[in-house]
Amino acid sequence: MKVAVVGATGLVGSEILTVLAERNFPVTALIPVASERSKGKEIEFKGNKYKVVTPAEAIALHPDVALFSAGGETSTEYAPQFAEAGITVVDNSSAWRMDPTKKLVVPEVNGEVLSAADKIIANPNCSTIQMVVVLQPLHAKYKIKRVVVSTYQSVTGTGVKAVNQLMDERAGKDGEKAYPYQIDLNVIPHIDVFQDNGYTKEEMKMIKETNKIMGDDSIRVTATTVRIPVMGGHSEAVNIEFENDFDLAEVRQLLGEQEGVIVIDDPANLQYPMPKDAHGKDEVLVGRIRRDESQDKTLNLWVVADNLRKGAATNAVQIAELLLKKGLI
Numbered sequence: 001m002k003v004a005v006v007g008a009t010g011l012v013g014s015e016i017l018t019v020l021a022e023r024n025f026p027v028t029a030l031i032p033v034a035s036e037r038s039k040g041k042e043i044e045f046k047g048n049k050y051k052v053v054t055p056a057e058a059i060a061l062h063p064d065v066a067l068f069s070a071g072g073e074t075s076t077e078y079a080p081q082f083a084e085a086g087i088t089v090v091d092n093s094s095a096w097r098m099d100p101t102k103k104l105v106v107p108e109v110n111g112e113v114l115s116a117a118d119k120i121i122a123n124p125n126c127s128t129i130q131m132v133v134v135l136q137p138l139h140a141k142y143k144i145k146r147v148v149v150s151t152y153q154s155v156t157g158t159g160v161k162a163v164n165q166l167m168d169e170r171a172g173k174d175g176e177k178a179y180p181y182q183i184d185l186n187v188i189p190h191i192d193v194f195q196d197n198g199y200t201k202e203e204m205k206m207i208k209e210t211n212k213i214m215g216d217d218s219i220r221v222t223a224t225t226v227r228i229p230v231m232g233g234h235s236e237a238v239n240i241e242f243e244n245d246f247d248l249a250e251v252r253q254l255l256g257e258q259e260g261v262i263v264i265d266d267p268a269n270l271q272y273p274m275p276k277d278a279h280g281k282d283e284v285l286v287g288r289i290r291r292d293e294s295q296d297k298t299l300n301l302w303v304v305a306d307n308l309r310k311g312a313a314t315n316a317v318q319i320a321e322l323l324l325k326k327g328l329i
Ligand SMILES: NC(=O)c1ccc[n+]([C@@H]2O[C@H](COP(=O)([O-])OP(=O)(O)OC[C@H]3O[C@@H](n4cnc5c(N)ncnc54)[C@H](OP(=O)(O)O)[C@@H]3O)[C@@H](O)[C@H]2O)c1
Pocket: 006, 007, 008, 009, 010, 011, 012, 013, 033, 034, 035, 036, 037, 038, 039, 055, 068, 069, 070, 071, 072, 074, 092, 093, 094, 124, 125, 126, 156, 157, 158, 159, 160, 161, 307, 308, 311, 312
């Protein structure tokens, strides 16, 4: 496979390169792509050095698949041009996620929707991916009525600039700001832009994308998304109301059997998932599994994952693996 990584110099792009190498994706030629600013810069992959090219140059090199993580504008402009040239695009931005003609895929949840007609495939929002992987087996068994989620999101979700802001603040240095406020020693209840309904775009992504991926608009979702000064991954407190009652032991068993999920739930021994444990891992970690005692048929969970891995790079590479397995690339 000739593989283009668009945004190869960014946080998600670098993680895509790591994941491609770790999972031994059959890369015969790598095409690292970034903006004019990075043109000619060298990127190392599996011991070899490759020169960064621009998106237009990459199309001319005709890769089999292109993994995009270069922001919405780049995806809106270039993904159709790649697709037009017969190159299958897996896109990490939010540009195509809610387009009814594009599939929004988490392989463990709805991988079966992929077909030969899909030339631009959308990778969901990081917070949504880690939540639906956990919701899926529970919905299949007990039918979800409503989900209330509050997130505790890592600065790595905003990109290189945000990581630099946190590090500068810790070092007492001035520098470029990714957030409107100090993030170190603070919590910012604001991710992406505010909408007319008072929610942020990130919150609306979690709501709409969950319905689309799970193929069920009857699931009601409400979200509060919050940025915290953490590096390892995103955490979520998830409250789920079901149609049918559940057994806690069975819930643990179902989650334990779910592909891509690890249950860490032993409060007596202080075992629960934390972002520092999720960092660098492909799996979604779940713990603090308990009944919501204020309401029938309702469950509380704590869900943690590395937003740059399963929340972005790993999921995109898994989509490419699935396309390959199905003979679609
Ligand atoms: N971080 C996450 O957890 C996460 C999760 C899911 C999805 N995403 C999405 O992934 C994308 C990238 O996020 P990130 O955190 O990796 O950001 P980042 O660290 O700021 O990296 C951005 C990348 O995009 C490239 N780029 C910017 N403008 C470009 C252009 N006009 N043409 C070609 N390349 C261009 C940059 O190249 P230069 O180095 O040349 O500027 C860089 O490689 C965003 O769409 C984001 O929404 C991020």
